Amino acid sequence: MTPPIPFDNSYASLPERFYARLRPVPVRAPATIRVNGPLADYLGIDRAALEGDDGAALTTGNRLPEGAEPIAMAYAGHQFGQFNPQLGDGRAILLGEVVARDGVRHDLHLKGSGITPYSRGGDGRSPLGPVLREYIVSEAMHALGIPTTRSLMAATTGERVLRETPLPGAVLLRVARSHIRVGTFELFASRGDVEGLRILLDHALARHYPEHVDAPVPAIAFLRAVGERQAALIARWQLLGFIHGVMNTDNMLVCGDTIDYGPCAFLDAYDPAKVFSSIDQFGRYAYRNQAPIARWNLAALARALIALFGEDEPAIERTAEQAQAIIDAFPEQHAQAHRKGLRHKLGLSTDEDGDEALASELLQHMHERGADFTLTFRHLTDLATETPAQHAVSALLAVPPTDAWLERWRARLARDPRHPTERADDMRAVNPALIPRNHRIEAAIRAAEDQGDLAPFHQLVDALEDPSRYDPSRASFARPPRPEERVARTFCGT
Ligand code: AMP
Ligand code: MG
Numbered sequence: 218m219t220p221p222i223p224f225d226n227s228y229a230s231l232p233e234r235f236y237a238r239l240r241p242v243p244v245r246a247p248a249t250i251r252v253n254g255p256l257a258d259y260l261g262i263d264r265a266a267l268e269g270d271d272g273a274a275l276t277t278g279n280r281l282p283e284g285a286e287p288i289a290m291a292y293a294g295h296q297f298g299q300f301n302p303q304l305g306d307g308r309a310i311l312l313g314e315v316v317a318r319d320g321v322r323h324d325l326h327l328k329g330s331g332i333t334p335y336s337r338g339g340d341g342r343s344p345l346g347p348v349l350r351e352y353i354v355s356e357a358m359h360a361l362g363i364p365t366t367r368s369l370m371a372a373t374t375g376e377r378v379l380r381e382t383p384l385p386g387a388v389l390l391r392v393a394r395s396h397i398r399v400g401t402f403e404l405f406a407s408r409g410d411v412e413g414l415r416i417l418l419d420h421a422l423a424r425h426y427p428e429h430v431d432a433p434v435p436a437i438a439f440l441r442a443v444g445e446r447q448a449a450l451i452a453r454w455q456l457l458g459f460i461h462g463v464m465n466t467d468n469m470l471v472c473g474d475t476i477d478y479g480p481c482a483f484l485d486a487y488d489p490a491k492v493f494s495s496i497d498q499f500g501r502y503a504y505r506n507q508a509p510i511a512r513w514n515l516a517a518l519a520r521a522l523i524a525l526f527g528e529d530e531p532a533i534e535r536t537a538e539q540a541q542a543i544i545d546a547f548p549e550q551h552a553q554a555h556r557k558g559l560r561h562k563l564g565l566s567t568d569e570d571g572d573e574a575l576a577s578e579l580l581q582h583m584h585e586r587g588a589d590f591t592l593t594f595r596h597l598t599d600l601a602t603e604t605p606a607q608h609a610v611s612a613l614l615a616v617p618p619t620d621a622w623l624e625r626w627r628a629r630l631a632r633d634p635r636h637p638t639e640r641a642d643d644m645r646a647v648n649p650a651l652i653p654r655n656h657r658i659e660a661a662i663r664a665a666e667d668q669g670d671l672a673p674f675h676q677l678v679d680a681l682e683d684p685s686r687y688d689p690s691r692a693s694f695a696r697p698p699r700p701e702e703r704v705a706r707t708f709c710g711t
Pocket of ligand 2 (some may be wrong): 467468477
């Protein structure tokens with residue numbers, strides 16, 4: 218029996234030109250890789266039902282659960298700055314939506330489920346590696362407190378997909394608050410479909426920003442709200458060393474959650490110019506460019522919304538000025554969120570003039586000496602912690618901050634009013650011991666693809682469920698790569 222799912226679909230009721238109705242293309246032999254039990258519980262889906270063979274058949278699209286209305290969503294987007302008027306789910310299908318325990322609506326989305334009308338040259342399939350990568354990183358991001366799409370389940374297909382070599386195929390059952398992208402708005406704008414644009418805006422507002430549905434100019438309230446969430450999101454990425462890698466407008470969700478874990482990677486050694494993605498030749502999406510690019514994407518959203526700016530010339534003009542002001546405010550919004558986050562990472566609860574210099578000198582030193590980003594901040598957390606047993610992570614840090622810097626930092630902490638225990642607890646929450654390190658992801662993928670061994674994948678996912686916790690048994694997940702383990706390049710894996 219197909220696992221019962223309490224579908225409550227809304228996107229599939231929008232006009233037919235928003236998507237293509239279709240059925241997933243069945244695969245030969247669905248087999249479960251992993252089921253995310255707590256996420257199933259949250260969504261009100263019976264986890265036991267997902268765990269059996271029927272769960273795998275659901276994830277690969279072999280069985281359609283009752284109430285599913287499978288569609289491939291249409292969208293456009295700017296990819297590396299170039300407008301592509303027709304993208305769309307080329308290897309993904311939206312099964313439908315469920316309303317979670319807390320009342321928040323979520324998409325259930327199959328990624329790698331076969332050809333759609335938007336596949337262009339592609340086969341609509343996904344190799345196992347990218348499915349495992351997305352499962353590991355999206356769930357780690359969630360555990361790290363970053364708004365993100367989630368992974369409910371992954372299954373292998375029993376088929377091979379042909380890339381440079383034949384690889385085992387897999388499908389991810391992805392969960393998102395929605396799959397509405399900046400590029401979805403760009404699709405209707407580029408077609409001159411003002412009615413479609415208005416319907417999409419109403420839908421997105423009601424779903425993600427209900428407090429703004431009655432705004433005098435909904436388009437501008439929407440743009441401002443999207444910008445605010447995006448500024449906060451990018452700052453949070455950077456404060457954990459995350460590089461998205463492919464911030465095209467079709468990979469920016471208007472709800473403010475992270476999406477698309479193709480070529481993403483976390484910094485080991487701190488380097489603000491770092492790029493991992495093999496397709497990012499000019500460093501457009503480098504670590505430090507992520508805020509300027511998000512602003513660029515926000516400007517693309519503003520352009521897409523112009524048709525909804527007002528009824529007459531003067532109104533349109535006024536709104537356009539407001540839109541420009543929103544775009545211009547983005548860099549400072551982001552910088553503020555970033556500064557505040559850095560203060561937290563340093564254990565500071567108050568704001569002093571010299572704090573920014575203190576933080577940037579540390580980053581400068583880390584950059585010059587190639588210090589590990591995650592371990593440096595966790596080392597400070599250890600130093601701020603009174604119980605010596607918790608000092609274990611520091612042993613893994615090869616390049617500690619200089620004594621002179623530490624002395625200044627300690628003097629600054631002494632002026633901060635918070636109790637040391639409370640401070641250390643807060644620092645642990647924002648300075649994780651564990652991140653999904655590239656070499657561990659790579660090792661998990663190699664074991665799975667080359668040897669059919671999923672144990673390293675499961676161990677990594679398990680460890681990352683609690684990234685803040687550290688004891689020496691977790692040292693292998695916390696330590697940076699040895700030179701021979703370093704991952705220089707990541708691939709989209711399409
Ligand atoms: P993505 O990397 O999933 O963000 O995809 C970017 C674009 O390429 C989207 O339009 C996808 O639908 C399309 N695409 C990527 N991989 C495939 C594939 N294997 N088959 C069909 N379309 C694909
Ligand atoms: Mg994408």
